Amino acid sequence: MPVDTGYAGRVYPPNAVYEVGREHLRSFAAAVGAQHPAHTDVEAARALGHPDVIAPPTFAVVVAQRAEAQLFEDPAAGIDFSRVVHADERFTHHRPVHAGDRLVTVLHVDSIVERAGLAMITTRAEIAAEDGEPVATVVSTLAVRPEES
Amino acid sequence: MAPRLEDLAVGQEVARAEVVVDRARLVRYAAASGDFNPIHWNERVALSVGLPGVIAHGMWTMGAAVGPVVDWVGDPGRVVDYQVRFTRPVPVPDPGEATVEVVAAVGALDAEAGTARVDLTVTVEGQRVLGKAQAVVRLS
Numbered sequence: 001m002p003v004d005t006g007y008a009g010r011v012y013p014p015n016a017v018y019e020v021g022r023e024h025l026r027s028f029a030a031a032v033g034a035q036h037p038a039h040t041d042v043e044a045a046r047a048l049g050h051p052d053v054i055a056p057p058t059f060a061v062v063v064a065q066r067a068e069a070q071l072f073e074d075p076a077a078g079i080d081f082s083r084v085v086h087a088d089e090r091f092t093h094h095r096p097v098h099a100g101d102r103l104v105t106v107l108h109v110d111s112i113v114e115r116a117g118l119a120m121i122t123t124r125a126e127i128a129a130e131d132g133e134p135v136a137t138v139v140s141t142l143a144v145r146p147e148e149s
Numbered sequence: 150m151a152p153r154l155e156d157l158a159v160g161q162e163v164a165r166a167e168v169v170v171d172r173a174r175l176v177r178y179a180a181a182s183g184d185f186n187p188i189h190w191n192e193r194v195a196l197s198v199g200l201p202g203v204i205a206h207g208m209w210t211m212g213a214a215v216g217p218v219v220d221w222v223g224d225p226g227r228v229v230d231y232q233v234r235f236t237r238p239v240p241v242p243d244p245g246e247a248t249v250e251v252v253a254a255v256g257a258l259d260a261e262a263g264t265a266r267v268d269l270t271v272t273v274e275g276q277r278v279l280g281k282a283q284a285v286v287r288l289s
Contacts, residue, residue, distance in 0.1 A: 032212030
């Protein structure tokens with residue numbers, strides 16, 4: 001089944017609150033080799049003016065992917081994940097993510113374009129605190145390869 | 150202390166590092182990120198979809214590549230924008246490891262905004278694996 005280009009322009013309702021935990025940030029930092037103490041040491045983070053340990057720059061992908069699942073796990077959208085290749089990714093941080101954050105994400109399907117047999121799907125996750133304060137914008141483009149003919 | 154904008158020049162190299170990745174690290178990243186796509190840990194599945202073998206998560210490479218910039222700028226919270234294109238997969242052998250080389254240089258300066266754009270050259274065995282890898286850091 002081809003990708004349904006009619007999903008372009010869709011905006012999903014805010015998804016469930018994502019709670020950011022200290023230990024999760026420490027695990028993520030260790031996995032990407034992020035050695036700055038502000039990711040792991042509360043006092044080091046506070047010395048830089050942050051309320052708690054803060055996330056590495058790409059951590060917001062974890063939050064964004066929860067929201068993106070609304071599109072990718074929808075069978076009617078026709079996206080076969082075994083044929084998906086990540087094309088590009090961009091994070092814009094309105095402020096750092098920190099432990100204790102309770103984040104709500106609104107997923108936008110910015111475009112679905114077919115090009116040379118590939119379906120290019122661009123999503124935008126607008127991540128905010130529960131009170132509406134903008135935290136991060138995550139724009140991701142995936143390429144879906146055509147089925148083998 | 151953060152580097153000062155007025156001390157920087159376009160083209161200036163600000164950081165350089167090598168980051169090593171093996172299969173154990175990919176499993177660790179899978180757990181920390183929640184991305185359990187088997188092409189990042191299962192050779193059989195990776196080969197069956199036409200890959201040369203298990204490859205690193207693109208998001209692992211992106212996350213690892215910005216580390217030297219964070220260390221240079223002195224506060225992860227100063228990275229206000231970061232983007233990449235994934236241009237080439239990073240195969241991770243077993244046994245063994247892959248070495249990702251990162252060179253960060255000033256791409257542009259914006260005195261009004263108080264920011265610098267840092268351009269990353271990210272290679273494995275001399276071949277670029279990320280394109281248009283740019284981090285914008287706030288310096289004031």
